[in-house]
Amino acid sequence: MLKLEKITKDYLSGDTAVKALKGIDIEFRKNEFVSILGQSGCGKTTLLNIIGGLDRYTSGDLIINGKSTKKFKNKDWDAYRNYSIGFVFQSYNLIPHQTILSNVELALTISGVSKKERKQRAIKALEDVGLKEQIHKKPNQLSGGQMQRVAIARALVNNPDIILADEPTRSIRYTNQCTDYGNPKRNIKRQINCYGYT
Numbered sequence: 001m002l003k004l005e006k007i008t009k010d011y012l013s014g015d016t017a018v019k020a021l022k023g024i025d026i027e028f029r030k031n032e033f034v035s036i037l038g039q040s041g042c043g044k045t046t047l048l049n050i051i052g053g054l055d056r057y058t059s060g061d062l063i064i065n066g067k068s069t070k071k072f073k074n075k076d077w078d079a080y081r082n083y084s085i086g087f088v089f090q091s092y093n094l095i096p097h098q099t100i101l102s103n104v105e106l107a108l109t110i111s112g113v114s115k116k117e118r119k120q121r122a123i124k125a126l127e128d129v130g131l132k133e134q135i136h137k138k139p140n141q142l143s144g145g146q147m148q149r150v151a152i153a154r155a156l157v158n159n160p161d162i163i164l165a166d167e168p169t170r171s172i173r174y175t176n177q178c179t180d181y182g183n184p185k186r187n188i189k190r191q192i193n194c195y196g197y198t
Contacts, residue, residue, distance in 0.1 A: 007060035086155030
């Protein structure tokens, strides 16, 4: 489904090239749950951004469903992000002046879903993460854990093929049947599975 071949990523810091990724080779299967572990600054977020099409690799190839991305144009990356990827960002990336319902609807607006269907699907996604009663609140009226659940709802609402989550369990306190109290790090997988994803 998704394959990285000898992926490198270099950044310029002044006159110095910083090698964020050095020849990453990895393949992901359909319905596979993968955790990327490493110390701060080792390139985890950079790798997620490249997989999600938010950042371009310096060399190598990202192969999606057997197709190379070496010749992808901006419109190809846009379509990939809009229809195939759901992001849960480390800093949530919620729009502060909009309600959480509008924040979740935004993912569907970009994909061209009708206004009526957008609202229905966004409400269902927020209900699934336990926030149905909060839909008219703005992000600054929520706790950190609630904001992270909004980010999860936004990532799932478009039924993406791939869900990328950057530190997804950092702020969430689980209080429902999806909780594995014995292993908090498994909670994000249980949460996603409870909403019908594998």
